[in-house]
Amino acid sequence: MTSTPEPPYYAVLFSNQRAAWGDDEADAAYGAAAERMEQLAATIPGYLGIESSRSADGTGITVSYWDTEASIAEWRDHPEHLDVQGRGRTDWYEWYELRVARVERGRSFP
């Protein structure tokens, strides 16, 4: 669970299908890069949190939360992140959809 502040804030929705899913070497390299990217994202001012899920079939959804669009742009353009984005397209993703959305309201349970 990611505790986020009162809206409004922003969410980056990243829906994807892993390529080379189940290949031990690719999965390990991907896992290491994903972990590093989570650590790096958390250093960007305005980062609020991240949630990630991946199903057994290799489809996944990652949502990261940000205070402003400027923070998202800073994250998008971080040099190390840009490198990994390129590697994602060549090696790790069959496809992805990326959406930027403004969170307007929320509620939680319990």
Add this chain to the structure above:
Amino acid sequence: MTSTPEPPYYAVLFSNQRAAWGDDEADAAYGAAAERMEQLAATIPGYLGIESSRSADGTGITVSYWDTEASIAEWRDHPEHLDVQGRGRTDWYEWYELRVARVERGRSFP
């Protein structure tokens, strides 16, 4: 992959942790209800699509897409959906976070 129209449109982000995860009976009942809810949501005018992922630890993210906030309200208040929401709180979810967001832009690969 869910094909969505040109923004703006809306996304309902539902992050959750299953309760009774791994219990065969609960998993089957949950699976049937989830499938039924996907079918029912698709009958609501303004429904654009749904994406869902669940990790081996029982955490999951479901994102449904809608044309307007009015469509989201109609879905939220559908009687059969209200019943299942109640069952979710008593039987199926340890916790959840629900967020309503306005999608402002998107891009896809390939």
